[in-house]
Amino acid sequence: VNVTSDQHGAHTDWLTLNIGGRLFTTTRSTLVSKEPESMLAHMFREKDVWGNKQDQHGAYLIDRSPEYFEPILNYLRHGQLIVNEGINIRGVLEEARFFGIEQLAEQLEVVIKNSQPPEDHSPIS
Amino acid sequence: VNVTSDQHGAHTDWLTLNIGGRLFTTTRSTLVSKEPESMLAHMFREKDVWGNKQDQHGAYLIDRSPEYFEPILNYLRHGQLIVNEGINIRGVLEEARFFGIEQLAEQLEVVIKNSQPPEDHSPIS
């Protein structure tokens, strides 16, 4: 019942993710198309196959950080890695790895490596 | 039933956008008047013509970043590009392009070009 036609005429359906308590609304095609081999794509490729648990409003429950998921969802929407100043890139990397989005994880590792001075070994940057 | 007269005596109606899970309440005239040739204006010019999908509360679903949409909506409200420190301008540019707000996209490209040192080629700034 939640299926609609998107701007290119294809059929898609909308779903809401409950990531650690915050809601993200997106389409199945965003989660599945950009990185088809990721765990996230596998979780949502087939409707109700993976057995994702839903909350009482129908949002799919994922026990991860909402804050660091945000740039990941944007990356799946338009293919660009865009992170605000002050957001810890290592947090985004943890989520990219968890969701198995390999190409993004590699890109994030490069950014982290380039932004660290060689002598810095502190646990948080 | 949601039609009311605005401060200038004209008739307008209120609508709520569900952008990636966050709600923005605005008027149809804000979305349509400032940049009448944008895709956003086309989406909302005629009531229920474009076939925008609505969530269960009647908000129009758009699968994009809420954070970077905020300065775009403010631009449509008062014509000024105003972005907080720490917000990545490239994120705003992605949204301006998606919604087809050409004049704003050009303005954002100038800002990005001017703020980048010539030797910087990092993927995120």
Added chain:
Amino acid sequence: VNVTSDQHGAHTDWLTLNIGGRLFTTTRSTLVSKEPESMLAHMFREKDVWGNKQDQHGAYLIDRSPEYFEPILNYLRHGQLIVNEGINIRGVLEEARFFGIEQLAEQLEVVIKNSQPPEDHSPIS
């Protein structure tokens, strides 16, 4: 029915503003007393005279930026202009002008003028 006595024994009533989708709860006296000649004061001086549109929960709809309205409401509460680091003052100024809070707008213009280096003509600061 929403009338109660405030801490000084006077009668006041509570109302909620829906500014661009975010809710602000305050009292009529805060909106009306500090700057009685502002447009905001006129909008809320007399109950249901101005014809403000309400959302389905009774909050008054205003098609403006919630983020930049926050310091304006605090100013009306205690008379001080207090803005967090990273918040663009020009955004606050746009709202002060829209709501016709003249004294605050002038104060903001002085702050902007003092914070800009003379040679800076960039569209966003």
Added chain:
Amino acid sequence: VNVTSDQHGAHTDWLTLNIGGRLFTTTRSTLVSKEPESMLAHMFREKDVWGNKQDQHGAYLIDRSPEYFEPILNYLRHGQLIVNEGINIRGVLEEARFFGIEQLAEQLEVVIKNSQPPEDHSPIS
């Protein structure tokens, strides 16, 4: 009916404050015990004596800034003044004064005095 035993075996009850539209859930003992002579403690010492107005969900309405109240509530919870970078300390001071939390107000005044260069007289810091 909302009474429960806390981790030390004492009885306490939970309440929610609606500060300017944002909800804060805490216990009566947090509001009353740390600074027993403050106005805030007086407001909530005796159940339903002060006559605080409640919203439709039972949260107590207070017409103040939610953002600057947050470190004040944390102070009442554990006795430490902890403020994030970028939060204007003067905003926290305004709230400490309003709620009559004198010891915290004095501490904030010292912090402000120490952080200002002697020649700075700008209205916002």
Added chain:
Amino acid sequence: VNVTSDQHGAHTDWLTLNIGGRLFTTTRSTLVSKEPESMLAHMFREKDVWGNKQDQHGAYLIDRSPEYFEPILNYLRHGQLIVNEGINIRGVLEEARFFGIEQLAEQLEVVIKNSQPPEDHSPIS
């Protein structure tokens, strides 16, 4: 009724914490497994044994700071301490101590010690 199988085939159940008014959704195993000797693990190890108070939507009430709890929950999810720029580490330390997560508290103390210049004795950093 809220029990489901997680990605590794084990059974887990989802719960929501109401920390100071903000909701965090997570699994019991996240709260219990990473730091089994912490107070937080003890609070949620056995269903309904500790006597945690729930709000009207079934979320477990905890009278602490939501902002500083966020990195703690992420730590329990993936074992990394990741904090955004601008977040006061001392706030995170207060929560780690309250919830009895000793290993994390020690890690935070090292970070604080390393980030403070020797001559700095200011109450907020």
